[in-house]
Amino acid sequence: MLKKENSGGFDGSSNNWSRVCDSCRSTACTVYCREDSTFLCAGCDSRMHAANLLASRHERVWVCEACGRAPAAFLCKADAASLCASCDAGIHSANPLARRHHRVPIMPILGTLYGPPAVETVGSGSMMIGGPTGESTEDYGFLCFTQNADDMTVDEEDEDEAASWLLLNPPVKKNNKNFDNDHNNQNNNYGMLFGREVVDDYLDLAEYGGVSQFNDQYSVNQQQQHYSVPQKSYRGDSVVPVQEGQGKSLILYHQQQQQQSHHLNFQLGMEYDNYNTRYGYPATMSHSITDFTFYGRITVSISSMDVSVVPESALSETSNSHPRPPKGNIDLFSGPPIQIPPQLTPMDREARVLRYREKKKNRKFEKTIRYASRKVYAETRPRIKGRFAKRTDVTEADQMLSTQLMADRIYGIVPS
DNA sequence: TCTTGAGTAGAGTCCACAAAAGTGA
DNA sequence: GGTCACTTTTGTGGACTCTACTCAA
Numbered sequence: 001m002l003k004k005e006n007s008g009g010f011d012g013s014s015n016n017w018s019r020v021c022d023s024c025r026s027t028a029c030t031v032y033c034r035e036d037s038t039f040l041c042a043g044c045d046s047r048m049h050a051a052n053l054l055a056s057r058h059e060r061v062w063v064c065e066a067c068g069r070a071p072a073a074f075l076c077k078a079d080a081a082s083l084c085a086s087c088d089a090g091i092h093s094a095n096p097l098a099r100r101h102h103r104v105p106i107m108p109i110l111g112t113l114y115g116p117p118a119v120e121t122v123g124s125g126s127m128m129i130g131g132p133t134g135e136s137t138e139d140y141g142f143l144c145f146t147q148n149a150d151d152m153t154v155d156e157e158d159e160d161e162a163a164s165w166l167l168l169n170p171p172v173k174k175n176n177k178n179f180d181n182d183h184n185n186q187n188n189n190y191g192m193l194f195g196r197e198v199v200d201d202y203l204d205l206a207e208y209g210g211v212s213q214f215n216d217q218y219s220v221n222q223q224q225q226h227y228s229v230p231q232k233s234y235r236g237d238s239v240v241p242v243q244e245g246q247g248k249s250l251i252l253y254h255q256q257q258q259q260q261s262h263h264l265n266f267q268l269g270m271e272y273d274n275y276n277t278r279y280g281y282p283a284t285m286s287h288s289i290t291d292f293t294f295y296g297r298i299t300v301s302i303s304s305m306d307v308s309v310v311p312e313s314a315l316s317e318t319s320n321s322h323p324r325p326p327k328g329n330i331d332l333f334s335g336p337p338i339q340i341p342p343q344l345t346p347m348d349r350e351a352r353v354l355r356y357r358e359k360k361k362n363r364k365f366e367k368t369i370r371y372a373s374r375k376v377y378a379e380t381r382p383r384i385k386g387r388f389a390k391r392t393d394v395t396e397a398d399q400m401l402s403t404q405l406m407a408d409r410i411y412g413i414v415p416s
Numbered sequence: 417t418c419t420t421g422a423g424t425a426g427a428g429t430c431c432a433c434a435a436a437a438g439t440g441a
Numbered sequence: 442g443g444t445c446a447c448t449t450t451t452g453t454g455g456a457c458t459c460t461a462c463t464c465a466a
Contacts, residue, residue: 371452377434378453386456387431 019069023048031060031109032071039063059108074103082106 021029021041029039033049035058040048049055062072064084072082088103369375382389 369453371435374433374435374451374453376453378432378455381432381434381454383431383455385431386454387429388433388454390432 019063028068029063032063033058033060034071034108035059061106061108072106075106 019029019039021027021044022038023040023044027041027043030042031045032039033045036048040060045060049058049060062082064070064072064086065082067084067086070084070086073085074083074088083103378388382391
């Protein structure tokens with residue numbers, strides 16, 4: 001996409017390193033707070049701007065993706081990148097094609113960086129607002145914060161990554177013209193922001209509740225966002241204590257899941273099940289997670305009923321050895337209602353797409369070893385061209401090889 | 417602008433066999 | 442319900458194949 005360039009930087013320095021967070025001084029900054037005139041990483045931003053309602057209203061903007069040192073001024077839709085004025089000028093004056101990129105002024109980030117406050121949806125359009133136990137939630141206003149900055153950073157990263165899986169790129173076959181045409185035809189419906197980019201199909205989750213519904217909720221939340229529900233986030237396959245508030249909403253989950261998750265089931269089901277099968281996770285596990293939240297934040301819980309279906313060994317194993325679930329194991333099948341973002345601006349959506357792409361780029365699939373003994377044995381097992389071989393075959397092959405070597409020695413041929 | 421071939425990356429497949437899981441007496 | 446013997450299923454890693462993709466000519 002865009003290479004980091006030495007743009008001179010917001011602070012006038014000339015190196016091409018991303019600016020570090022003014023608060024923690026250890027992490028690359030991601031946002032710039034106009035009110036505080038500070039560059040902050042995601043963790044510090046969340047911490048500082050969730051301290052109180054006033055702070056949460058600070059206008060922030062993403063840091064330029066090209067130089068990483070200046071607040072973004074423009075959003076290039078073609079590159080799907082936030083750029084400062086300097087980088088924007090440099091990049092988009094490079095050639096005539098670049099000049100045609102559609103750029104819009106960057107919109108400030110309000111509220112939370114990693115998603116709006118969770119709001120329970122009730123029925124098809126109404127909303128349930130309140131804390132986990134029904135108390136006033138003024139203190140909970142925005143995100144689920146952990147006790148310290150370190151934890152929060154990890155949480156956000158995990159959740160962000162998990163959220164990324166909700167935004168899977170459907171396969172786009174470049175050579176498939178039919179597909180392309182069809183997709184183009186659908187762009188009127190899906191590609192609101194990114195034109196032909198398929199990722200938008202998944203990002204535009206308001207679609208599931210209807211656009212008008214989204215708008216309604218948006219306006220409602222604009223007024224009532226400080227009453228939003230705090231969400232404790234859980235990751236991994238571990239069994240999750242269901243909070244009181246969540247327990248109530250569980251019924252709603254099941255009522256709504258068929259309406260709201262079937263679409264995703266069809267699109268993502270195969271992929272997740274395949275992953276689970278390949279990496280040793282029971283398929284039932286992938287059907288047991290009953291709570292998630294879209295747009296950059298995932299809340300995962302497992303109903304007790306579903307857990308009982310999973311073999312204990314498998315459950316405990318995955319719980320213990322995988323504090324974080326495999327990426328594909330986040331389940332969308334029996335998912336609860338898709339929670340419509342109360343203040344999902346196009347800029348928010350685009351920002352999430354950016355983060356999604358970055359995460360996707362850096363994603364690593366680590367194979368899960370369920371039985372170390374088998375691994376050890378497999379490593380010591382004889383192979384022929386990578387395949388496991390019978391020990392008798394190997395001995396025969398060894399004999400042939402040794403015979404060949406003997407012959408080579410006899411005739412003075414150097415073995416290659 | 418389109419075509420073609422080379423190069424690359426990633427996913428899927430295959431194999432044997434110990435260990436785990438299931439079943440019936 | 443517990444134990445034993447037997448059968449069936451699962452999981453493991455490296456090499457290879459296949460497909461999709463990129464890039465240059």
